[in-house]
Amino acid sequence: MxxxxxxxxxxxxxxxxLNTQLNKSKIKTDGLLIxxxxxxxxxxxxxxxxxxxxxxxxxxxxATIFDRNKxxxxxxxxxxxxxxxxxxxxxxxxDFLREYQLIRKARNVKSILEIE
Amino acid sequence: MSRGVxxxxxxxxxxxxxxxxxxxxLMIKKNLQVPVTLVTDDGSVNWGKEALTxxxxxxxxxxxxxxxxxxxxxxxxxxxxxxxxxxSLQFYNCNHWEAYKLTPYDETLFIDCDYLIMSSALSNxxxxxxxxxxxxxxxSPIDQVTPYSKNIDDMGIKLYWATVIYFRKSPxxxxxxxxxxxxxxxxxxxxxxxYFSSGMFxxxxxxxxxIHMMNGFNEFESVVKELPIPGLLMSWDVxxxxxxxxxxxxxxxxKPKVPGTYILSRIKNTDVxxxxxxxxxxxxxxxxxxxxx
Numbered sequence: 001m002x003x004x005x006x007x008x009x010x011x012x013x014x015x016x017x018l019n020t021q022l023n024k025s026k027i028k029t030d031g032l033l034i035x036x037x038x039x040x041x042x043x044x045x046x047x048x049x050x051x052x053x054x055x056x057x058x059x060x061x062x063a064t065i066f067d068r069n070k071x072x073x074x075x076x077x078x079x080x081x082x083x084x085x086x087x088x089x090x091x092x093x094x095d096f097l098r099e100y101q102l103i104r105k106a107r108n109v110k111s112i113l114e115i116e
Numbered sequence: 117m118s119r120g121v122x123x124x125x126x127x128x129x130x131x132x133x134x135x136x137x138x139x140x141x142l143m144i145k146k147n148l149q150v151p152v153t154l155v156t157d158d159g160s161v162n163w164g165k166e167a168l169t170x171x172x173x174x175x176x177x178x179x180x181x182x183x184x185x186x187x188x189x190x191x192x193x194x195x196x197x198x199x200x201x202x203x204s205l206q207f208y209n210c211n212h213w214e215a216y217k218l219t220p221y222d223e224t225l226f227i228d229c230d231y232l233i234m235s236s237a238l239s240n241x242x243x244x245x246x247x248x249x250x251x252x253x254x255x256s257p258i259d260q261v262t263p264y265s266k267n268i269d270d271m272g273i274k275l276y277w278a279t280v281i282y283f284r285k286s287p288x289x290x291x292x293x294x295x296x297x298x299x300x301x302x303x304x305x306x307x308x309x310x311y312f313s314s315g316m317f318x319x320x321x322x323x324x325x326x327i328h329m330m331n332g333f334n335e336f337e338s339v340v341k342e343l344p345i346p347g348l349l350m351s352w353d354v355x356x357x358x359x360x361x362x363x364x365x366x367x368x369x370x371k372p373k374v375p376g377t378y379i380l381s382r383i384k385n386t387d388v389x390x391x392x393x394x395x396x397x398x399x400x401x402x403x404x405x406x407x408x409x
Contacts, residue, residue: 016379020258109379109380
């Protein structure tokens with residue numbers, strides 16, 4: 001195998017490793033954005049945050065909301081729930097950003113996988 | 117309301133499921149902080165106590181339920197240790213329907229012993245309003261897509277993965293497990309009815325059929341709900357383990373359509389189903405020492 005081909009294959013391996021690590025990281029983040037509350041499970045999203053904020057602005061403190069399985073869940077303290085949801089959102093998104101930057105900056109397979 | 121994890125481990129002549137279950141029980145204790153009950157047989161537990169010491173076994177499990185094996189049950193399975201090594205061995209999995217009556221908990225996470233718990237994601241199950249939760253979405257370490265569903269055959273019904281099942285003591289869960297028993301006892305009939313080619317008994321198939329029946333033989337609205345995870349991470353048996361650390365492992369993942377060539381993949385703080393049992397067996401001692409107090 002000549003040098004150029006060997007380098008091209010090495011680069012292909014690097015790109016594949018980088019893309020699969022990023023995909024796993026995204027799916028892990030999706031999992032961390034699932035929040036259990038009152039027997040239901042909610043996907044913490046910008047949409048949920050906006051909806052809870054709307055309810056508060058409408059003067060509601062309790063409401064029935066559909067969870068990710070489309071089951072109705074009664075939330076008795078909407079402001080408290082919004083706080084919980086936004087805290088989770090920022091914790092998870094900041095962790096993802098850190099991981100994403102580490103992976104994007106890595107220039108070889110060893111550093112993507114943090115192998116010393 | 118009592119909560120805990122239930123696992124099964126029945127050794128065959130080459131694969132030490134008991135040791136894998138011990139390693140995973142310690143991982144569960146660290147990550148989910150719940151008690152673990154093991155369902156096993158005399159031979160496996162005696163071998164385990166001798167190989168690992170009784171003290172360690174007691175540290176791993178709160179309860180050990182010993183059942184009598186049905187030696188008439190024959191279920192040959194091809195076990196791969198990467199694409200280069202393959203062996204046909206007995207796979208004793210005919211008693212998973214008994215989980216409902218054997219579990220000492222009100223809320224049970226019933227998991228395969230080779231589904232390694234490296235995160236607290238499944239803690240979101242506790243206190244759920246759903247009586248049963250089971251996933252149909254999976255993904256593999258080499259995928260570059262979001263988790264996806266499979267069918268039991270090209271033209272078949274949706275495949276549910278019995279790798280992880282959450283259930284609470286309830287009429288719905290009881291009916292599901294009794295249906296699985298009925299399907300297992302009449303497996304040849306259901307195999308023909310649902311057109312799947314493999315003759316080997318798989319709990320994934322039995323649970324998928326039972327769910328299909330409970331849904332009124334349709335797939336539009338399911339009586340069982342999804343677990344609070346995006347999908348099950350599956351490392352197929354053609355992959356191998358490169359190294360393990362605390363909640364962290366690196367896999368050799370075989371490239372699709374290029375047998376024998378691998379890329380490395382790091383799994384961090386994510387639960388993973390390792391289908392290559394020999395690979396876990398090779399690293400079980402290391403896992404035990406990492407997670408043991």
